[in-house]
Amino acid sequence: MDHGPGPGHGSRGPSAVRLVWVYPDLLSTYGDRGNLLVLARRARLRGLPVEVAEVNSDQRVPAGGDIYLLGGGEDLPQVLAARRLRAGGGLAAAAGRGAAVLAVCAGYQIVGTEFGGVEGEPVPGLGLLDIRSGRGERRGVGEITADVDPALGVPRLTGFENHQGRTWRGPEVKPLATVLAGVGNGDGTEGAYAGRVVGTYLHGPVLVRNPGLADLLLSWVVGTLPPVDPRQDELVQGLRRERLAAQPAPA
Amino acid sequence: MSTSSPPSRRTGLPLRARLATTVGGAAGRASRLAGRGDGSVIGGVIGLRLKPDLLALLARGRQIVLVTGTNGKTTTTRLIAAAIGTLGQQIASNAFGANMEAGLVSALARAPDATMAVLEVDEKYLPAMLTATGARVVTLLNLSRDQMDRAAEIWLLARRWRAALAAADCRVIANADDPLVAWAAGQARKVTWVAAGQRWHDDSWCCPNCGSHLLRDGEDWRCGECPNRRPPVSWVLAGDEVIDPTGRSRRLDLILPGRANRSNAVIALAVADVFGVGVTPALNAIAQVRSVAGRYTHVERRGCDLRLLLAKNPAGWLEALDILVPAPVPVTLAVNAQVPDGRDTSWLWDVDYRRLRGRPVFVTGERRTDLAVRLEADEVAFRMVGNIDGAVDLARSPSMEVIANYTAFQQIRALLGRTA
Numbered sequence: 001m002d003h004g005p006g007p008g009h010g011s012r013g014p015s016a017v018r019l020v021w022v023y024p025d026l027l028s029t030y031g032d033r034g035n036l037l038v039l040a041r042r043a044r045l046r047g048l049p050v051e052v053a054e055v056n057s058d059q060r061v062p063a064g065g066d067i068y069l070l071g072g073g074e075d076l077p078q079v080l081a082a083r084r085l086r087a088g089g090g091l092a093a094a095a096g097r098g099a100a101v102l103a104v105c106a107g108y109q110i111v112g113t114e115f116g117g118v119e120g121e122p123v124p125g126l127g128l129l130d131i132r133s134g135r136g137e138r139r140g141v142g143e144i145t146a147d148v149d150p151a152l153g154v155p156r157l158t159g160f161e162n163h164q165g166r167t168w169r170g171p172e173v174k175p176l177a178t179v180l181a182g183v184g185n186g187d188g189t190e191g192a193y194a195g196r197v198v199g200t201y202l203h204g205p206v207l208v209r210n211p212g213l214a215d216l217l218l219s220w221v222v223g224t225l226p227p228v229d230p231r232q233d234e235l236v237q238g239l240r241r242e243r244l245a246a247q248p249a250p251a
Numbered sequence: 252m253s254t255s256s257p258p259s260r261r262t263g264l265p266l267r268a269r270l271a272t273t274v275g276g277a278a279g280r281a282s283r284l285a286g287r288g289d290g291s292v293i294g295g296v297i298g299l300r301l302k303p304d305l306l307a308l309l310a311r312g313r314q315i316v317l318v319t320g321t322n323g324k325t326t327t328t329r330l331i332a333a334a335i336g337t338l339g340q341q342i343a344s345n346a347f348g349a350n351m352e353a354g355l356v357s358a359l360a361r362a363p364d365a366t367m368a369v370l371e372v373d374e375k376y377l378p379a380m381l382t383a384t385g386a387r388v389v390t391l392l393n394l395s396r397d398q399m400d401r402a403a404e405i406w407l408l409a410r411r412w413r414a415a416l417a418a419a420d421c422r423v424i425a426n427a428d429d430p431l432v433a434w435a436a437g438q439a440r441k442v443t444w445v446a447a448g449q450r451w452h453d454d455s456w457c458c459p460n461c462g463s464h465l466l467r468d469g470e471d472w473r474c475g476e477c478p479n480r481r482p483p484v485s486w487v488l489a490g491d492e493v494i495d496p497t498g499r500s501r502r503l504d505l506i507l508p509g510r511a512n513r514s515n516a517v518i519a520l521a522v523a524d525v526f527g528v529g530v531t532p533a534l535n536a537i538a539q540v541r542s543v544a545g546r547y548t549h550v551e552r553r554g555c556d557l558r559l560l561l562a563k564n565p566a567g568w569l570e571a572l573d574i575l576v577p578a579p580v581p582v583t584l585a586v587n588a589q590v591p592d593g594r595d596t597s598w599l600w601d602v603d604y605r606r607l608r609g610r611p612v613f614v615t616g617e618r619r620t621d622l623a624v625r626l627e628a629d630e631v632a633f634r635m636v637g638n639i640d641g642a643v644d645l646a647r648s649p650s651m652e653v654i655a656n657y658t659a660f661q662q663i664r665a666l667l668g669r670t671a
Contacts, residue, residue, distance in 0.1 A: 025456035031597030058464035074404040080462040160595040203597045
């Protein structure tokens with residue numbers, strides 16, 4: 001996998017990192033704005049200018065962004081969002097030319113090939129990840145801790161999950177992480193990734209509690225990042241310690 | 252209803268129900284004496300165990316108003332009770348927010364002779380409580396995201412309300428400015444629509460009927476694709492004034508602060524009107540309500556006048572931030588994540604804290620670290636303190652505003668109650 005700078009940036013120096021928040025009117029049930037704010041903050045801490053586009057479902061998703069964010073949503077909004085994203089084509093085009101995508105919960109299911117609709121009927125997704133989701137037997141609600149695929153170099157994930165999804169992976173994707181405590185995909189793994197498309201069930205929001213994952217997405221756009229001044233990282237590291245201590249992973 | 256009203260309603264209950272209310276009442280008193288709560292739930296729990304249909308029995312023959320929504324239930328229940336109270340009749344009410352079945356049972360059992368009841372109901376339980384009580388009036392305030400780790404999703408809630416209200420023979424008083432509420436009441440037989448306003452729009456960008464984007468123009472809204480639109484209203488909140496169905500407007504001079512409480516007041520006036528209470532006497536009664544279950548209370552602590560505001564979800568925080576007295580009065584924010592609060596703190600990121608920039612801010616509560624990270628992202632300067640006293644000591648201010656979520660609010664009240 002290519003971990004070098006993404007299209008449009010890196011080689012041109014610090015031009016703005018373009019963040020696109022996809023359909024906050026449909027896919028933002030629980031603090032999903034946090035992922036956007038953390039990406040913007042961590043870019044600015046490195047002196048990188050940021051441009052933010054919040055794109056509602058009656059607007060076209062621009063194909064020229066660097067990082068696309070999709071959040072959580074209820075069943076009906078999820079189906080509507082998938083339908084509109086498939087019809088619009090902007091997100092798939094962006095992912096196709098190597099833009100980074102972080103998709104959370106309902107958004108995670110949407111970027112797969114198929115998920116369960118309001119009555120459990122199969123609904124086609126965008127096919128950016130080779131995954132398929134349906135309804136699990138029990139609702140996963142609570143704190144979750146998971147160890148990230150070592151290839152990604154991101155510290156242990158901490159988050160909050162609230163879903164009844166069960167997700168099956170095809171051969172084209174790898175699990176994002178191995179669950180230490182919690183439900184995740186339902187088979188001991190959590191999330192999935194392929195290329196620069198990352199999906200996860202984690203709220204928290206996930207990038208708030210896991211700045212390493214935010215930095216990974218930014219590095220896919222701009223290349224190697226300078227470290228953040230430790231004083232600017234102190235609070236969030238404290239939050240990570242607190243949350244990880246609150247859910248001790250089994251030895 | 253053909254049953255005549257007995258001198259004491261309790262004597263009209265079947266033996267087992269009488270036993271259930273007596274045993275339950277004793278348990279409630281014991282709970283209060285033991286300091287384990289205000290006693291408004293435990294009695295009902297025990298009563299229901301002895302007699303599962305106790306609520307229906309206790310409700311029989313009474314005129315009942317149910318009040319539900321995500322925000323303002325407890326306050327609006329209090330305002331309606333105050334307005335209807337001008338009729339001079341005894342009113343049963345779960346005034347302290349115990350709003351599930353056991354709380355309703357306790358409220359009715361405590362007031363066996365009350366012919367009227369104003370009961371707040373948890374959003375999830377509205378359909379069941381409507382069936383059990385045979386309520387005459389159902390009041391729908393608003394519907395927004397709240398404690399999603401334990402509550403149903405709100406579009407799903409709206410669907411359940413819609414089905415229950417379509418099947419019931421009651422009058423619905425509904426906020427026409429909230430599209431989810433309007434849709435939920437859309438098939439009810441008798442609806443009084445109130446333009447009560449909607450400050451929080453983030454859960455109603457899309458049409459609950461078809462999912463298309465809603466078009467908004469001020470408080471007016473309509474779907475761009477299907478016929479769903481804001482229904483014609485008969486009561487209107489217009490700034491500081493209420494316009495009644497005759498077109499007459501009056502100033503709302505409430506002791507309770509803020510737009511949200513003016514909204515609650517207008518809805519309470521519309522409910523009171525169903526019972527023949529005139530706008531003037533109803534408004535006089537509503538205007539005198541000073542604090543509701545400790546909310547908006549002023550408490551003196553070590554020479555600092557604290558005002559306590561409860562905010563349980565993003566819409567509530569928005570309303571609370573709206574009514575803060577201006578800088579430089581310091582603000583303390585307190586957040587917990589116990590079961591009644593919702594264990595997920597992600598909602599903190601749905602609240603815009605930027606307007607707290609430039610004034611002293613203190614953060615406390617069991618999840619103050621989550622709150623601190625949130626404020627840092629919004630570039631709000633703050634100090635972390637162990638409890639409210641830490642904030643009072645550091646602030647050295649004659650007054651302070653305090654916003655807390657549910658259990659954090661109760662903890663602060665318990666701490667202040669010991670010396671206040």
